[in-house]
Amino acid sequence: MRVMRRTIAALAAGAILAAAGPATAQNKVLRFVQNGNLTILDPIWTTAYVTRNHGYLIYDTLFASDESNAVKPQMVDKHEVSPDKTVWTFTLRDGLEWHDGKPVTSEDCIASIQRWGKRDAMGLKLMDFVKELKAVDAKTFQIVLKEPYGLVLDSLGKPSSNVPFMMPKAVAETDPFKQIDSQIGSGPFIYQKNESKPGEKHVYLKNPKYKPRSEAPSGLAGGKVAKVDRVEIIEMPDTQQQVNALIAGEIDLLEQPPHDLIPVLKAEKGVQLVDWNPLGHQFVIRFNHVVKPFDNPKIRMAALLAMRQEDYLKATVGEPAYYKVCSAAFVCGTPNAFEAPNGLLIKPDFENAKALLKEAGYDGTPIVLMQSTTLPVLTNTAPVTKSLLEQAGFKVDMQSMDWQTLVTRRTKKDPPNAGGWNVFHTFSVAADILNPISDSYMVAQGDKSWFGWPTDPEMEKLRDAYAKETDPAKAKALAGAVQARAIETAQYGWIGQWYGPGAARTNVTGWLKAPVPVMWNIEKK
Amino acid sequence: MLDFIVRRLIAIVPVLTVVAVFVFLMLRLTPGDPAAVIAGDNATSDQIDDIRAKLGLNEPLWTQFAIWISSILQGDFGESYFFKKTVAELIAQRVEPTLALATCTLIFAVSVSVPVGVLAAYRQGSMFDRVVMGFSVLGFSVPGFVIGYCLIYVFAIELGWLPVQGYTRIGVNFWGFLERMVLPSLTLSVGFIALISRITRASVLEVLNEDYIRTARAKGLSNRVVLMRHALRNAAVPILTVIGLGIAILIGGAVITESVFGLPGLGRLTVEAVLSRDFPTIQTVILMFSVVYVVINLLIDISYTLFDPRIRY
Numbered sequence: 014m015r016v017m018r019r020t021i022a023a024l025a026a027g028a029i030l031a032a033a034g035p036a037t038a039q040n041k042v043l044r045f046v047q048n049g050n051l052t053i054l055d056p057i058w059t060t061a062y063v064t065r066n067h068g069y070l071i072y073d074t075l076f077a078s079d080e081s082n083a084v085k086p087q088m089v090d091k092h093e094v095s096p097d098k099t100v101w102t103f104t105l106r107d108g109l110e111w112h113d114g115k116p117v118t119s120e121d122c123i124a125s126i127q128r129w130g131k132r133d134a135m136g137l138k139l140m141d142f143v144k145e146l147k148a149v150d151a152k153t154f155q156i157v158l159k160e161p162y163g164l165v166l167d168s169l170g171k172p173s174s175n176v177p178f179m180m181p182k183a184v185a186e187t188d189p190f191k192q193i194d195s196q197i198g199s200g201p202f203i204y205q206k207n208e209s210k211p212g213e214k215h216v217y218l219k220n221p222k223y224k225p226r227s228e229a230p231s232g233l234a235g236g237k238v239a240k241v242d243r244v245e246i247i248e249m250p251d252t253q254q255q256v257n258a259l260i261a262g263e264i265d266l267l268e269q270p271p272h273d274l275i276p277v278l279k280a281e282k283g284v285q286l287v288d289w290n291p292l293g294h295q296f297v298i299r300f301n302h303v304v305k306p307f308d309n310p311k312i313r314m315a316a317l318l319a320m321r322q323e324d325y326l327k328a329t330v331g332e333p334a335y336y337k338v339c340s341a342a343f344v345c346g347t348p349n350a351f352e353a354p355n356g357l358l359i360k361p362d363f364e365n366a367k368a369l370l371k372e373a374g375y376d377g378t379p380i381v382l383m384q385s386t387t388l389p390v391l392t393n394t395a396p397v398t399k400s401l402l403e404q405a406g407f408k409v410d411m412q413s414m415d416w417q418t419l420v421t422r423r424t425k426k427d428p429p430n431a432g433g434w435n436v437f438h439t440f441s442v443a444a445d446i447l448n449p450i451s452d453s454y455m456v457a458q459g460d461k462s463w464f465g466w467p468t469d470p471e472m473e474k475l476r477d478a479y480a481k482e483t484d485p486a487k488a489k490a491l492a493g494a495v496q497a498r499a500i501e502t503a504q505y506g507w508i509g510q511w512y513g514p515g516a517a518r519t520n521v522t523g524w525l526k527a528p529v530p531v532m533w534n535i536e537k538k
Numbered sequence: 539m540l541d542f543i544v545r546r547l548i549a550i551v552p553v554l555t556v557v558a559v560f561v562f563l564m565l566r567l568t569p570g571d572p573a574a575v576i577a578g579d580n581a582t583s584d585q586i587d588d589i590r591a592k593l594g595l596n597e598p599l600w601t602q603f604a605i606w607i608s609s610i611l612q613g614d615f616g617e618s619y620f621f622k623k624t625v626a627e628l629i630a631q632r633v634e635p636t637l638a639l640a641t642c643t644l645i646f647a648v649s650v651s652v653p654v655g656v657l658a659a660y661r662q663g664s665m666f667d668r669v670v671m672g673f674s675v676l677g678f679s680v681p682g683f684v685i686g687y688c689l690i691y692v693f694a695i696e697l698g699w700l701p702v703q704g705y706t707r708i709g710v711n712f713w714g715f716l717e718r719m720v721l722p723s724l725t726l727s728v729g730f731i732a733l734i735s736r737i738t739r740a741s742v743l744e745v746l747n748e749d750y751i752r753t754a755r756a757k758g759l760s761n762r763v764v765l766m767r768h769a770l771r772n773a774a775v776p777i778l779t780v781i782g783l784g785i786a787i788l789i790g791g792a793v794i795t796e797s798v799f800g801l802p803g804l805g806r807l808t809v810e811a812v813l814s815r816d817f818p819t820i821q822t823v824i825l826m827f828s829v830v831y832v833v834i835n836l837l838i839d840i841s842y843t844l845f846d847p848r849i850r851y
Contacts, residue, residue, distance in 0.1 A: 050810060052620040059576065132585075190592060191592075192622050194622070213705065248800070250806065250809070251797055251800065253687065254690075254799070257695055258702045258703050261694055263704065417574075417813060417815055420571075421569055421815075423574075461584070462582070463582065464583070
């Protein structure tokens with residue numbers, strides 16, 4: 014009876030869709046729900062992941078990382094580096110066009126790199142080494158460096174926010190602190206401004222003139238073949254409703270359902286879970302280095318000694334299949350992964366923590382721990398920290414607030430009793446933290462560092478050495494040294510890796526494994 | 539009458555001024571910095587300061603307020619920090635779903651609750667009366683989102699009769715519009731039905747004890763005529779008052795209902811704007827809601843004269 018009702022409902026729905034117009038009449042419309050609303054359309058102006066995903070639909074990149082995180086050419090046909098490793102020459106592929114039909118030129122790419130280089134952490138670092146960006150001809154340009162830099166390709170092939178997307182020169186010349194007005198890219202889909210309604214949906218049509226690479230798709234690299242005619246990003250704020258809509262077949266893809274709803278999806282025959290982001294995410298605990306007591310490295314170390322990743326992962330993710338205890342700062346399963354010594358972050362050592370606190374003269378002033386209550390995956394991290402720190406002898410004042418209040422308060426360098434803070438949690442997409450340069454938590458340049466403002470000239474020397482190193486084996490050793498230094502000074506804590514599968518209808522295939530949910534290669538049968 | 543309307547319209551000015559000052563100060567004095575939200579998770583303090591300066595958020599409060607008010611007086615509601623659109627454009631895009639939801643809810647709620655309330659009063663103490671009063675208590679007590687999820691589970695997931703979420707514009711596909719309005723309107727109506735049916739019952743009960751009702755019955759008028767022409771008409775004023783006051787419930791309910799059902803209306807815009815600290819959008823939407831509330835209640839006051847000829851302004 015239920016099957017019959019569903020069949021009738023499906024037929025009725027089909028009839029309604031058919032009446033809705035030609036755009037939806039074909040079975041090549043992919044409806045995708047992201048984790049958050051897409052309000053900002055400039056992927057250089059914001060680091061928001063939803064905007065990055067939008068960027069991958071309409072823009073292309075010079076290089077891209079494949080499934081094994083190796084950087085491969087994308088818009089670039091060939092590239093070479095001078096023997097002294099200071100002049101990089103790039104030649105664009107034939108037939109690259111913007112959505113308005115104009116050819117992609119070297120000047121466009123130079124302007125795009127320059128704008129990105131003023132906002133992104135890796136871009137800023139690269140630009141420190143750049144002497145000149147020079148167009149050789151319409152399809153060839155050079156990056157001339159002051160001295161060799163080991164991360165030129167890694168920077169241009171950076172997979173996650175901010176991604177160095179190529180834009181037309183006129184667009185890329187926009188002040189990097191202002192949003193762009195145009196959505197013209199050269200990627201596999203074209204943004205439909207007239208049909209898109211922020212808060213409701215964003216519409217993209219297949220770019221018929223896009224020339225994909227001939228290689229098979231792998232990660233974010235290879236041929237970007239659009240196999241649907243139209244992609245609609247549907248804005249749906251309520252996670253329960255996202256799941257309901259997927260079950261009812263009203264949407265095709267769901268970026269990342271919350272862990273507590275995964276069992277509901279597993280039980281549905283018409284739905285499949287897709288592990289599209291095998292690298293996952295990493296939780297972080299961040300100390301404020303400029304106010305007491307975490308200005309004292311011994312007290313920070315006492316806090317790290319109390320950490321136990323499994324407690325966090327059980328409290329936030331729950332199901333062991335979706336988390337990994339991992340003491341490597343640069344993410345387990347990647348080239349720069351090193352285990353932390355003595356079971357740090359895995360097995361707490363409360364006795365040593367207490368001894369360190371005593372030695373450091375901790376006076377029992379409560380630590381202000383900011384708890385975000387509006388990002389579900391983070392909500393339970395703070396109570397775990399409170400419990401662990403209290404077992405180590407800290408007094409903890411956990412203050413709950415929404416995420417936007419937290420991101421405002423974390424900018425304050427005042428003492429906690431004057432509106433500041435001591436410690437908070439966040440998380441990163443693993444692809445953002447795979448090396449000492451892209452991992453902004455490792456920056457130790459005082460005011461120029463990420464919130465918490467650590468200062469450590471030794472750390473900066475190591476990061477610089479890593480950036481300049483062109484030998485992969487030596488670079489890896491330097492990454493290990495950076496992690497060791499971060500542990501030695503207890504700069505911050507990485508407190509567990511977790512994974513969140515996507516969900517799709519069973520008639521959807523080809524969702525690529527990558528750090529970003531990309532819409533090319535996906536077929537809807 | 540004209541005097542009354544003019545006086546009431548003039549009275550809107552101080553109301554809106556108080557709302558404007560309150561909203562402006564509330565946003566500035568509570569924690570949350572749009573510049574930090576815009577800058578994103580990887581931004582440094584310097585980058586956030588740059589953005590704050592560009593948005594004018596470093597100016598003294600009174601300067602910011604003066605700029606905002608003078609812009610509004612010139613018809614310029616500002617530009618959203620995030621959407622890269624003027625607030626007026628945003629509101630124009632989002633007003634239809636909210637208007638549709640409010641209209642469907644009002645029509646449905648009034649057409650159910652008034653007859654039910656009248657009947658409950660007429661059959662005071664009967665099983666019907668008790669059931670209606672029981673349901674009205676339930677309608678008040680159960681949060682709208684719980685009702686919404688229950689309706690979705692039954693009618694969208696289990697039976698598959700109606701869509702789970704979303705909105706179809708009335709001009710694009712009328713039937714699509716209707717089928718996507720059923721569950722949200724029903725959800726939002728429940729509390730409204732509970733409120734209006736209780737008030738209707740109480741008002742009609744009070745009127746039914748009046749001498750003129752006894753006289754009407756003594757004249758041999760049918761129950762229907764007594765109830766509809768004499769009782770309900772005289773009980774209409776408090777019912778209309780409650781409907782007017784209920785607009786506030788409707789606005790509050792729309793915020794939740796639109797989020798649950800994925801309707802791209804003003805309620806959801808408000809939530810998105812609050813969460814991202816989009817000051818120009820929050821300020822304008824709240825001012826607009828205040829205007830709507832005041833104007834609807836003015837219309838309700840005027841409508842009293844239609845039901846009770848003794849009322850003259």
